[in-house]
Amino acid sequence: MNFFIVHAHAEPQSFNGALTYQAREVLEAVGHEVIVSDLYAMQFDPVSDRRNFTSQKDPDYFKQQVEESHATEVDGFALDIKAELEKLEWCDVLIFQFPLWWFGLPAILKGWVDRVFVMGRIYGGGKWYDNGVFQGKKAMLSLTTGGPRTMYSEIGLNGDIHSILFPINHGILRFVGFDVLPPFIVWGASRIGDERRQAYLKEYQQRLLTIPQTPAIAYPSLADFDENFQLKPSALESD
Amino acid sequence: MNFFIVHAHAEPQSFNGALTYQAREVLEAVGHEVIVSDLYAMQFDPVSDRRNFTSQKDPDYFKQQVEESHATEVDGFALDIKAELEKLEWCDVLIFQFPLWWFGLPAILKGWVDRVFVMGRIYGGGKWYDNGVFQGKKAMLSLTTGGPRTMYSEIGLNGDIHSILFPINHGILRFVGFDVLPPFIVWGASRIGDERRQAYLKEYQQRLLTIPQTPAIAYPSLADFDENFQLKPSALESD
Numbered sequence: 265m266n267f268f269i270v271h272a273h274a275e276p277q278s279f280n281g282a283l284t285y286q287a288r289e290v291l292e293a294v295g296h297e298v299i300v301s302d303l304y305a306m307q308f309d310p311v312s313d314r315r316n317f318t319s320q321k322d323p324d325y326f327k328q329q330v331e332e333s334h335a336t337e338v339d340g341f342a343l344d345i346k347a348e349l350e351k352l353e354w355c356d357v358l359i360f361q362f363p364l365w366w367f368g369l370p371a372i373l374k375g376w377v378d379r380v381f382v383m384g385r386i387y388g389g390g391k392w393y394d395n396g397v398f399q400g401k402k403a404m405l406s407l408t409t410g411g412p413r414t415m416y417s418e419i420g421l422n423g424d425i426h427s428i429l430f431p432i433n434h435g436i437l438r439f440v441g442f443d444v445l446p447p448f449i450v451w452g453a454s455r456i457g458d459e460r461r462q463a464y465l466k467e468y469q470q471r472l473l474t475i476p477q478t479p480a481i482a483y484p485s486l487a488d489f490d491e492n493f494q495l496k497p498s499a500l501e502s503d
Numbered sequence: 504m505n506f507f508i509v510h511a512h513a514e515p516q517s518f519n520g521a522l523t524y525q526a527r528e529v530l531e532a533v534g535h536e537v538i539v540s541d542l543y544a545m546q547f548d549p550v551s552d553r554r555n556f557t558s559q560k561d562p563d564y565f566k567q568q569v570e571e572s573h574a575t576e577v578d579g580f581a582l583d584i585k586a587e588l589e590k591l592e593w594c595d596v597l598i599f600q601f602p603l604w605w606f607g608l609p610a611i612l613k614g615w616v617d618r619v620f621v622m623g624r625i626y627g628g629g630k631w632y633d634n635g636v637f638q639g640k641k642a643m644l645s646l647t648t649g650g651p652r653t654m655y656s657e658i659g660l661n662g663d664i665h666s667i668l669f670p671i672n673h674g675i676l677r678f679v680g681f682d683v684l685p686p687f688i689v690w691g692a693s694r695i696g697d698e699r700r701q702a703y704l705k706e707y708q709q710r711l712l713t714i715p716q717t718p719a720i721a722y723p724s725l726a727d728f729d730e731n732f733q734l735k736p737s738a739l740e741s742d
Contacts (some may be wrong), residue, residue, distance in 0.1 A: 273566040274552040304739030310549055310610040313513035328694070329649075371549040371617050375610025393660070410568075414731045417604055420724075421632070421732040423673060431667050435606030454566070486660075492653045493660040495577040 268295035269300045272362040272373035278410040286366035292355020303372045310375020335386030348380045358403040403442035445482035507594035508539045511601040511612035518692045542611045549614020568622040575623030587619045597642040635680020642681035647692035682719035
């Protein structure tokens with residue numbers, strides 16, 4: 265299988281760095297292909313505007329989705345976007361590796377999504393959720409937190425981690441069709457000792473090698489919604 | 504009162520632009536002071552790393568929070584960060600004006616948070632949530648969506664908008680102590696006609712002028728949590 269890891273950490277010696285380094289080794293050792301976009305090392309530019317395009321549909325008013333649809337037709341994406349689109353379309357498994365910053369993606373990774381997940385080629389015209397471009401492919405978040413697990417429980421101070429990650433798991437990854445696997449989370453990465461970190465590395469190795477057998481997070485299907493995009497009463501009944 | 508609007512849209516003629524333009528006019532007309540950080544116009548750089556600092560605590564390993572705490576002590580923030588910190592500390596009301604991109608902040612605005620909300624000066628050492636630096640001050644999201652309101656209901660295809668905004672409202676604004684007001688949301692901004700847009704502008708005007716009387720979103724208090732940051736059973740009882 266083809267693995268694409270989008271890696272967002274400024275410090276190569278960080279634990280995020282160790283997780284991605286190991287992921288490449290472990291996956292390649294069993295015959296998978298791995299591409300890593302190390303966003304800081306690439307000096308990836310996360311700001312979205314006309315710089316995303318070599319083409320131009322409307323010179324007087326910039327609407328990103330209009331320009332994206334146009335660029336899809338005329339092959340008008342800037343070189344940095346084109347390179348990432350090709351990796352994205354090549355992969356069977358997409359992994360985001362990042363430290364949770366302000367309960368979301370670091371800007372360099374959020375901007376990678378803003379710029380690369382383009383209308384036309386990646387979504388739009390009925391291609392979304394279980395009808396999305398990446399249906400049948402898998403995606404997974406791998407992240408580190410500052411605080412301990414208890415802070416992110418359903419009754420924790422910071423709120424439930426699955427709610428916090430919903431806009432990313434559902435709103436980004438599921439939106440474009442991926443089957444989204446449960447996140448791999450290292451809790452309080454900078455507060456734990458080397459022994460615990462080694463155990464996390466082993467656990468991650470296991471997670472990576474069992475991706476094909478790992479059940480995806482269950483989300484309702486497009487067919488469960490009515491013409492106003494409301495869940496049908498029948499879908500609310502448990503079965 | 505002092506209003507600080509952090510504005511994130513690449514197109515000055517956009518409806519986001521109209522909302523911020525009007526906000527300044529309306530607020531100044533009744534005697535408030537208004538500062539706008541127009542992130543695209545400023546070419547704000549949202550990438551966080553050593554560029555945030557003129558000081559350096561550890562040259563061998565970059566850990567952002569360590570560098571932030573150090574920079575707080577030695578006044579070691581880069582000029583662009585220093586300028587934003589001063590506006591942030593000056594304001595009584597903070598407003599984020601943005602289009603909802605991939606169910607979150609556009610990267611240029613997420614990076615503004617990543618870089619400006621620094622450990623030491625803005626949070627840390629027990630300064631968080633209702634004990635935060637900005638306690639008693641107010642913050643509000645003002646945003647536009649691509650899809651209609653129905654898509655963002657509790658049973659809507661995209662998920663409940665309040666859950667989607669929780670990581671921003673609670674995890675960013677409340678985390679540093681702001682009283683967070685309900686968001687102002689323009690639904691399907693590019694699909695509605697001029698008449699509806701005019702009505703939205705009027706509604707926003709009203710929202711801005713009634714900010715002092717608007718009740719904040721109710722979040723539990725730090726005192727409601729035990730030493731493991733779990734909500735105490737007593738706080739779960741309704742009263």
